[in-house]
Amino acid sequence: MTIKILADSACDLSKKHYNEYNIEMVPLTVHLDEKEFKDGIEIEPKTVYDAMREGKMTKTSQVSPQTFKSIFTSYAKENQPLLYFAFSSELSGTYQTAKMMEQEVKEEYPDATLHVIDTKCASIGYGLVILHAAKLAKDGASAEEIIESTTYQAEHMEHIFTVDDLEYLYRGGRVSKTAAFVGSLLKIKPLLHVDDGKLIPLEKIRGSKKVLQRMIDVMEHRGADFKNQTIGISHGDDLQRAEQLASMIKEKFGAESVLIEMVGAVIGAHAGPGTIALFFSNKPNMNS
Template sequence: MTIKILADSACDLSEHYYNGFDIEMVPLTVHINGNDYKDSIEITPKTVYDALRNGGHAKTSQVSPQTFKTIFTSYAQTNQPLVYLAFSSQLSGTYQTAKMIEQEIKEEYPDAPIHVLDTKCASLGYGLVVLHVAKLAKEGAQLNEIIHAATDHAQHMEHIFTVDDLEYLHRGGRVSRTAAFVGSLLKIKPLLHVDDGKLIPLEKIRGSKKVLKRMLEVMEKRGANFENQVIGISHGDDLERAEQLASLIKEKFNVKEVIIEMVGAVIGAHSGPGTIALFFLNKPYK
């Protein structure tokens, strides 16, 4: 029986990937202007970015326990193997909720072939892990192969990103009010990465023109075997800069493929418009 891959909406993949590789998606929730929306189903990232630009505030919440219970029960009853690759547990409580429900379901269905993994990844870095594993599942890979590949891919996925306005990270509690104010005043663009699932500042760069060049330098230092990799770029409603970065990468590293997607509504609510993120593996690709 084919192994089903489940992801949540924080992986920032487009619908054609879900359809093309038979990936099931469960949405997180976006709260904006007093209304609740299922991410990528009832709201688009563009709507969130426009609202933020107009002074609106956006919040997000994790997948509900009942949603996981419904999904996991359906797979337990049919005994179809399910692997849920979760958004980083350091950025959302969704993974912990899924693990709790997995244990609950297995009390009733001890042999239920349900597996929940914490990718410790976000946005398209998380999406690339999901896509890699979904391709293996479609090719008929065994469960142990899929779990090993997911774990290995996730462990070695680099996330290098910058935001256009520190104010949005301040609202999400990532930087102080003073840092946000001074950063905006001095046109400082922070470069951040994800380490063990957490957002960690790398350095501060004066001026947006230097940021893309610096991202390439970090990529060259940390990455490996680019010609056999799929590189990911996600953006906060700034396709022009994302395509500029993709062009620089193709020219410099002769990469196999670059996927460009918009940062989804859930992550975009915290990172804001103008975010540019780069994702690649830091070890030779198997």
């Protein structure tokens, strides 16, 4: 029986990907105007970005325990193997909730092939990991093979990103108020990365034009074999700059496969409009 891959909406993949690779998606929740919306199902990212530009407050919440229990139970009942590769546990409590529900369901269905894995990844970095898992599942790989190979992909996935306004990261507790205020005044653009699932500031850059070039420099320093991997770019409603970055990457490294998607509503609610994120593997092949 083909193994089913489950992702959550923080992977920022499109419906086309879910359909093509038969991936099941569980949504996180976005809170806007005192209403709740299922990310990727009931609200478009652009709606969230427009609201943020108007100064509205947005919040997010993780997947409920009951939702996971219901999904896991339905697969266990049918004896259908299920692998859930989760959004970074350092950025959301969703992984921990899923782990608890995995234990509960396994008490009732001890023979269920059900595994919950923390990718320590986010946005299209996480999305590329999910696509890797789904392709292996489609090709008939075993649960052990998929977990081993996908975990390797996740461990080597680089996340390099910048935001347009530090205010949003300040609201989410990611930077200090002083840093946000000074950054806005001086038009400083922060460059951040994800290290072991956590958001870590890399450096501050003066002026937005220099940021994309600096991202390319970091990519050159950290990455490898760009021609034989898919590079990911996600953006907070700024397709023009995302495409500009993609052109620079193709020209500099001869990369042929670049996946561009909008940062989804949940991650976008924390990063804000104008976010540009770059994802690539620093060691694409397990044996290299």
